[in-house]
Amino acid sequence: MAPRVLISDKLSEAAVQIFRDRGIDVDFQPDLGKDKDKLLEVIGQYDGLAIRSATKVTEKVIAAADNLRVIGRAGIGVDNVDIPHASKKGIIVMNTPFGNMITTAEHAIAMMFAVARQIPEASASTHAGKWEKSRFMGVELTGKTLGVIGAGNIGGIVCTRAVGLRMKVVAYDPFLSEERATELGVEKVGLDALLARADFITLHVPLTEQTKNILSRENLAKTKKGVRIINCARGGLVDEQALADALKDGHVAGAAFDVFAEEPAKENPLFGLPNVVVTPHLGAATTEAQENVALQVAEQMADYLITGAVQNALNMPSVTAEEAKIMGPWIKLSGHLGNFIGQMTDEPIKAINILYDGAASQMNLSALTSAVVAGIMKAGNPDVNMVSAPVIAKERGIQISTTKQDQSGAFEGYIKVTVVTEKRERSIAGTVFSDGKPRFIQIKGINIDAEIGQHMLYTTNEDVPGIIGTLGTTMGSNGVNIANFTLGRSAAKGEAIALLYVDEEVPAKALDALKQTGMFRQVKTLQFEV
Structure with missing residues (x-):
């Protein structure tokens, strides 16, 4: 049938x-x-x-x-x-x-033109029979500096279009490599530098905990006086009330928004303000x-x-039905390995090197590699999947290499992922036990045996007495139950790590308490899809 x-x-x-x-x-x-x-x-x-x-x-x-x-x-x-x-x-x-990358990018460019020349207001005025030529004094785009927050698929297209308009383009994107920036013809900068230099700012990032209100009241205050802001990405990236206040006091000269924190947007602080162009989420239309x-x-x-x-x-890897039965746990492990490194890395990635040992080396490495790369990318873009992640990595100039080797240790097979940035290398390894559950077995070259949970806490410190007690006491006093506690060290009194699997997300006050002890070099919460 x-x-x-x-x-x-x-x-x-x-x-x-x-x-x-x-x-x-x-x-x-x-x-x-x-x-x-x-x-x-x-x-x-x-x-x-x-x-x-x-x-x-x-x-x-x-x-x-x-x-x-x-x-x-x-x-x-x-x-x-x-x-x-x-x-x-x-x-x-x-x-x-x-399917809609070009369309959304073009809409952002169109909105930038519209707010630069006050086209909607000038059109409405002229339709009303007025002839207010002196009222609508615009600005040229040529020679202006465009700040692009997020230079992925859509942001990358915006960059190339803006370069074609003879704009100077600066881009902020933790995953943007120098090679990719050169290819796009843009300058890679930090967020504060972008805010200080840009005449126009356009956003092209997903809405995550890291990007929510990335243009907060504090960051809006760091922008150049007279800046114009365009958002055709996601509502919630900009503090809309703070932007409305900045428009009213003249610090921000204009804004063009296609997306809003609450949609359908019937009311919004930006509505009715002069030189604010708004459209009803038409980016892909x-x-x-x-x-x-x-x-x-x-x-x-x-x-x-x-x-x-x-x-x-x-929600499924690109593998055959036969492969999926065997590879399912290994694909999940690959995603966890990548996601760990993705959450730990906030600087441009130059290369991803993956070692497949023993049983893992005999599997569909394309699917496993895609799962690793997707895990890394998901930390900054939750819309990434196993198919799109390698494409995005290639576009950003990230080199991906894989190595196979015969069984070399106590495990029947394992996967080791190493990420290379301009400043450092970061590695993690894992395996799948006979119960089908993935485990982390090595971080930064330090051997461990860590069960993976939805909510985890990772710390690094010098190997000194009191670490276990401090972690346990701090979690307990903040109502956080520890399901699994794993320790590892490079040598006695050397570098040590702890990985805690906890029942709920660790609150900010607990993290602050750990940092204030002065005992930890690094304190980081991690989230995994289990």
């Missing part, structure tokens, strides 16, 4: 035809996604579900989807899909991460982008349903 696919949002006829041409029974009901009850009633009949943003694939929908094997999102954002529950039920969730992502998701879903090939999956 041919696979059945439901398209519950508006996709192009060309995308529908792709399914038909591949022998898939497609049911095109573009308004069904808005009817939650009807979707619940019929979802159990289908092997695939193709959506945009209108359809909400909730836990209830997934529970009713008895035959569903794949969900395809035409676009990058999957906030409307309950991925954890889809994963538990064995449903693959795919997206199309590269072009005919070309919508067509591209629709065609891509149809091709990806058809490939999976017909041949089993997996592309751009957010």
Whole structure:
């Protein structure tokens, strides 16, 4: 029997035809996604579900989807899909991460022009029969300095377009290498330097704990007087009230926003202010982008349903079904190794070197390597997956190398990841025990045996008495229960490390208390998807 696919949002006829041409029974009901009850009633009949943003694939929908094997999102954002529950039920969730990059970048450039020349206000004034030529005095882009926060896929395109406009471009991105910066024609700088120098600032980063309010009231105060700020990335990257205050007092000359902390944005501190251009999240809203992502998701879903090939999956590696049975725990380990280093590294990465020993060296190294790289990149960009991560790493000039060797120690196999930056090398190794659980077995060359949990605390210190007591007492006094406590040292009275698996996230006051003891060189919380 041919696979059945439901398209519950508006996709192009060309995308529908792709399914038909591949022998898939497609049911095109573009308004069904808005009817939650009807979707619940019929979802159990289908092997695939193709959506945009209108359809909400909730836990209830997934529970009713008895035959569903794949969900395809035409676009990058999957906030409307309950991925954890889809994963538990064995449903693959795919997206199309590269389909709207150019469109979003072009929108940012268009918004920059609009705020530089006050085009929306001038247009409204002229429509009203006024002729206020002297009121709308703009500024040229040529020769101005553009500060780009986030020089990944979309930010990189903005950089090249701005260089073409004869702007000076400075970029802040912890993962941007000098080689990639040279290729883009931009200068890599720290955030404070960017804030002080930029005439225009445009943001192109995901919303994470590290990037939330990256343009805070404090950082806005560090900007050059007369700066203009563009945000076509994510709401929440800018303190909107602080920006409104800076616009009112004249420190900021203008702003152009396509995204807001709360959407749909019916009210906002920026609304109604002069020289503020706002659009309703139109970054990906072009005919070309919508067509591209629709065609891509149809091709990806058809490939999976017909041949089993997996592309751009957010919750499954690109491996065959046979490989997945053996490699599952090793892929999880690879992601944890990468994610550990990604969370520990806040400077540009030049190279990622991966050693596969023993049993690990006989597996699908492409999938394992992708999992490592994705783990590293996820620390700065949670939208990265195993397919997109190597592409992003290549674009950023990161060299990836792998080495295979026969079994060389007590373990049947292990993986060791080393990241090289301009300042240092950082390494970690891990293995999978017979119970199928990944373990960290070495950090910075120091042997350990650490179980991996969702919430962890990592410390480094000189090997002196009192460390265990201090850690235990501090965690206890702050209500944090320790599930697993691992220690390691290079030599007696040498460098030592501790890795704690705790039941809940360690509060900031506990971290401050540890730092204030003066006993620790480094105190860092870590989070893992387990």
